Ligand SMILES: [Fe+2]
């Protein structure tokens with residue numbers, strides 16, 4: 001997801017022109033860069049930052065949906081939501097692993113998140129008020145994530161690209177289960193339909209913000225594009241998302257909450273209204289409705305699990321002392 | 332190994348995970364994870380990497396136990412193979428009349 005609107009990465013770098021040119025020509029030849037390969041410091045720093053934010057987003061992203069697992073309306077919905085949230089935990093793990101290949105430890109990244117120093121996608125600082133929000137998240141938030149993650153499968157950094165291929169395979173059921181929830185509600189009672197529309201109203205704009213600032217205001221887009229970390233600009237992906245999603249809303253009889261939304265035959269895409277960037281900036285800087293709750297909940301989960309980690313390590317130590325011989329792998 | 336605040340500070344070891352999709356194929360590297368010991372690593376690998384029928388056998392190896400070739404010596408390491416074209420069947424001229432060989 002969630003990494004498209006990369007927040008505050010410093011891609012400045014100090015290597016010689018020659019080194020940078022040689023690196024760039026590897027990138028231009030579409031060679032993948034692997035962890036131990038020589039790379040500019042700015043490339044490494046940008047990736048650590050981006051993959052870290054992406055991983056944190058997967059982890060924090062479990063919280064708004066976790067809020068509804070125990071209250072899912074049917075067993076079928078509960079199983080699907082549980083499986084989806086479990087997938088998101090897995091996505092976090094793949095991504096932390098990819099970042100670790102660049103020399104940062106998971107403990108370090110976790111610490112930054114828990115201390116409130118790390119950024120994650122602003123979308124998860126909105127509350128999930130009704131069951132329809134679970135539909136809207138799957139449909140819109142995972143939908144936006146897919147738009148962003150598909151090009152990341154071709155990212156120049158090997159471990160990130162490989163993690164994204166796994167993630168993308170799992171992601172499509174997330175969007176489909178969300179859309180199915182919305183579809184059911186939209187053809188239900190008046191009240192259910194209203195609930196679905198209300199969820200769309202609240203999640204539409206924050207979903208568009210997930211793609212990050214307009215290209216004209218984005219400071220690190222160009223270098224990331226040149227290094228082929230990113231393949232499309234924020235605005236390109238946002239438009240793709242809008243063009244794909246508006247007909248889906250129409251199909252289930254919901255209306256997108258943008259009076260300025262209009263089909264533009266010339267560009268074969270939609271024109272949309274102004275995004276409220278002051279809201280985006282406020283949420284990113286910690287003033288969203290749920291910022292404090294999310295970090296508090298992550299800290300609680302981490303602290304509550306401390307004894308498990310300690311016990312597991314103590315047990316492993318004890319076993320190692322007994323010279324336990326594990327079963328040998330045999331070809 | 333706890334610090335003064337009582338929080339877990341010890342690093343949980345890193346493991347590399349290999350999965351065999353089905354009998355008859357090699358185990359293939361699929362990723363890594365953290366776990367205290369091999370039992371927990373296997374359990375976590377099952378939960379994380381085989382949620383959709385990805386395999387029927389898992390190996391886990393401590394990442395620190397893997398020796399890797401140095402990418403900055405990739406050329407001297409692998410280039411000698413490039414000019415030994417006589418290792419390939421197409422190097423040898425056999426008349427068509429002989430048939431498939
Ligand atoms: Fe995800």
Ligand SMILES: [Fe+2]
Nearest residue numbers: 088142171174
């Ligand atoms: Fe997802």
